[in-house]
Amino acid sequence: xxxxxxxxxxxxxxxxxxxxxxxxxPSNFEKTIRQQYELxxxxxxxxxxxxxxxxxxxxxxxxxxNTTCEQDIELVIQGVLNQQLWALKILDSWGxxxxxxxxxxxxxxxxxxxxxxxxxxxxxxxSYVKQPFETQYCxxxxxxxxxxxxxxxxxxxxxxxxxxxxxxxxxSLVQSMLNNSINLTNDYLHCSNxxxxxxxxxxxxxxxxxxxxxxxxxxxLIATIxxxxxxxxxxxxxxxxxxxxxxxxxxxxxxxxxxxxxxNSFHFINGIRVLALFYIIFCHSFLFGMNYTVNNLDVISxxxxxxxxxxxxxxxxxxxxxxxSGFLTAILFVRQVKKEKLSRRFMFLYYIHRYIRLxxxxxxxxxxxxxxxxYLGYGPAYPSQQGFESEECRNYYWWxxxxxxxxxxxxxxxxxxVSWYLxxxxxxxxxxxxxxxxxxxxxxxxxxxxxxxxxxxxxxSIFGLLLYYPHLNxxxxxxxxxxxxxxxxPTYFNVIYVAPWCRISAYAIGLLTGFLVINKGRxxxxxxxxxxxxxxxxxxxxxxxMFSMYGDYNSVNGLNRASIIAYDMLSRPAWSLxxxxxxxxxxVTENGIVNKILSWPIWIPLTRLNYATYLIHLTIIYIIIYxxxxxxxxxxxxxxxNYVSQLFLSYAAAIPILIFLERPFxxxxxxxxxx
Numbered sequence: 001x002x003x004x005x006x007x008x009x010x011x012x013x014x015x016x017x018x019x020x021x022x023x024x025x026p027s028n029f030e031k032t033i034r035q036q037y038e039l040x041x042x043x044x045x046x047x048x049x050x051x052x053x054x055x056x057x058x059x060x061x062x063x064x065x066n067t068t069c070e071q072d073i074e075l076v077i078q079g080v081l082n083q084q085l086w087a088l089k090i091l092d093s094w095g096x097x098x099x100x101x102x103x104x105x106x107x108x109x110x111x112x113x114x115x116x117x118x119x120x121x122x123x124x125x126x127s128y129v130k131q132p133f134e135t136q137y138c139x140x141x142x143x144x145x146x147x148x149x150x151x152x153x154x155x156x157x158x159x160x161x162x163x164x165x166x167x168x169x170x171x172s173l174v175q176s177m178l179n180n181s182i183n184l185t186n187d188y189l190h191c192s193n194x195x196x197x198x199x200x201x202x203x204x205x206x207x208x209x210x211x212x213x214x215x216x217x218x219x220x221l222i223a224t225i226x227x228x229x230x231x232x233x234x235x236x237x238x239x240x241x242x243x244x245x246x247x248x249x250x251x252x253x254x255x256x257x258x259x260x261x262x263x264n265s266f267h268f269i270n271g272i273r274v275l276a277l278f279y280i281i282f283c284h285s286f287l288f289g290m291n292y293t294v295n296n297l298d299v300i301s302x303x304x305x306x307x308x309x310x311x312x313x314x315x316x317x318x319x320x321x322x323x324x325s326g327f328l329t330a331i332l333f334v335r336q337v338k339k340e341k342l343s344r345r346f347m348f349l350y351y352i353h354r355y356i357r358l359x360x361x362x363x364x365x366x367x368x369x370x371x372x373x374x375y376l377g378y379g380p381a382y383p384s385q386q387g388f389e390s391e392e393c394r395n396y397y398w399w400x401x402x403x404x405x406x407x408x409x410x411x412x413x414x415x416x417x418v419s420w421y422l423x424x425x426x427x428x429x430x431x432x433x434x435x436x437x438x439x440x441x442x443x444x445x446x447x448x449x450x451x452x453x454x455x456x457x458x459x460x461s462i463f464g465l466l467l468y469y470p471h472l473n474x475x476x477x478x479x480x481x482x483x484x485x486x487x488x489x490p491t492y493f494n495v496i497y498v499a500p501w502c503r504i505s506a507y508a509i510g511l512l513t514g515f516l517v518i519n520k521g522r523x524x525x526x527x528x529x530x531x532x533x534x535x536x537x538x539x540x541x542x543x544x545x546m547f548s549m550y551g552d553y554n555s556v557n558g559l560n561r562a563s564i565i566a567y568d569m570l571s572r573p574a575w576s577l578x579x580x581x582x583x584x585x586x587x588v589t590e591n592g593i594v595n596k597i598l599s600w601p602i603w604i605p606l607t608r609l610n611y612a613t614y615l616i617h618l619t620i621i622y623i624i625i626y627x628x629x630x631x632x633x634x635x636x637x638x639x640x641x642n643y644v645s646q647l648f649l650s651y652a653a654a655i656p657i658l659i660f661l662e663r664p665f666x667x668x669x670x671x672x673x674x675x
Contacts, residue, residue, distance in 0.1 A: 111158030326510020
């Protein structure tokens with residue numbers, strides 16, 4: 001299913017590109033586009049029609065030559081008037097008013113970052129032009145609170161100034177250039193030299209995370225050396241347990257594709273996990289890339305196409321992982337209870353094992369994102385001052401990750417955007433024993449009833465919240481636009497999308513699927529008619545869940561409120577039931593070719609990297625996007641090219657994470673609890 005979706009997306013993009021010439025933006029987004037034009041308010045920008053002479057005259061009036069900054073600016077002005085190359089280079093690197101594509105959503109008047117920062121090379125003399133001082137690149141925002149939104153009303157203007165100028169001096173100069181028509185503050189300006197002060201403020205945290213990483217790397221390197229020494233001595237190899245941290249053993253573990261033939265194995269889960277993550281990374285690559293494009297209004301028009309629903313409906317794919325998590329929890333819990341009695345120690349290990357298994361890698365990657373990402377790039381859009389995490393995350397809400405409650409306390413400020421899934425999954429793990437314990441004690445009817453109650457709690461919560469907040473809508477484009485134009489309003493993401501009481505239905509269906517497999521056994525034979533009906537309902541459920549919202553994207557007024565509420569209430573349970581049916585058929589070896597494809601050995605290395613890939617993939621996407629010195633012009637082939645490279649690099653980055661972070665803590669946990 002997931003493979004078909006990805007292939008369909010790839011081959012359909014070219015069709016979309018060919019048809020765009022004859023299409024317009026959907027009618028129901030015209031109001032939003034008109035709002036953006038009003039917010040841009042081009043007529044109110046006083047420097048649009050300025051001539052170079054007037055601009056230089058304004059600077060001369062401001063310049064009193066009292067500071068080094070002002071003296072350097074005087075040198076630039078004189079250099080431009082005398083047509084000196086180094087000064088013309090500085091002026092040429094500025095973002096120019098009214099670039100092409102403004103009416104397509106181009107708000108990045110970025111200028112040329114490299115031209116500003118780097119010296120000018122002369123081919124005739126094969127040398128660099130000398131300039132009397134170093135320069136810094138600055139970006140001026142017309143609306144700093146809205147910068148970076150999907151449909152932004154903030155124009156980003158690239159400026160180049162001497163490095164001797166501080167932010168306040170530049171702000172004062174820009175205000176003088178604009179005849180004080182706009183009240184600017186330091187929040188409106190970000191310069192490439194600012195990051196030095198910002199990084200110094202976080203130096204202690206950066207040092208601590210580097211020390212932790214260094215210790216782990218040294219541990220693995222020592223273990224690898226020891227492993228090489230004792231490689232041919234099997235008795236000694238078993239005694240020296242530190243050798244288990246060896247990078248060679250971890251690599252062997254990752255790429256070993258041998259499958260154990262056992263009735264307790266569910267090899268098909270590997271394929272579902274990998275393909276589901278492929279799909280999620282594709283949609284993240286597409287959507288987050290929109291933050292740095294010059295034609296985002298074109299992409300809004302793509303939602304006019306039926307095939308575009310494969311992207312907007314990708315949020316349902318996260319429920320696939322919730323179903324798998326619930327299914328495996330049920331299977332493993334029941335299997336473990338058969339080995340040892342249900343006891344306090346058993347329940348303690350139930351909770352502590354999962355916490356230790358997931359938390360160390362997650363927390364270290366989170367702090368890497370907080371403290372190290374400012375050093376991993378540069379460019380006009382790269383957040384070299386604060387990295388990819390917000391100030392609120394860094395200063396106030398990082399601790400919520402340790403307790404897995406970041407989705408409950410100020411979710412808009414959670415660290416590591418993908419962590420909301422981990423928070424929900426852990427919270428479901430906490431309440432799962434209310435279903436699991438009755439089942440293993442023989443009260444199976446009670447277990448099924450509690451599981452069904454979880455499903456209805458989820459549906460009722462969505463119903464009530466959508467009634468209470470009439471502006472909330474599962475339409476992803478509308479959500480992004482609303483967040484851009486009404487940033488203070490409660491959002492669908494914060495109120496419904498990350499709320500555990502709205503998401504638990506998929507996990508509950510996974511638990512019930514696990515119970516069904518346990519009750520029926522792995523050799524259960526399904527009636528051919530029932531199997532056919534189930535398969536048809538599964539395919540229908542997938543199609544209905546993915547394409548039912550098309551009318552809300554394409555029609556003038558969108559779907560009515562009742563239809564939207566019904567869709568959001570029923571789509572996740574319906575999707576989860578369809579996934580549960582596939583899991584059930586594969587578990588009882590009744591799904592033929594699908595089971596064989598999902599059980600291919602090729603999925604084994606990738607599924608072992610899945611957790612690390614999920615944690616790091618968004619950071620990889622950000623690094624690739626924001627290291628671009630020029631924004632993207634989104635076209636179908638650009639989307640595919642970005643996705644393939646980001647997917648590959650995400651899995652490649654997961655290998656050292658598994659070697660140096662995930663695997664060592666897994667081994668330590670096994671030693672502590674003698675598993």
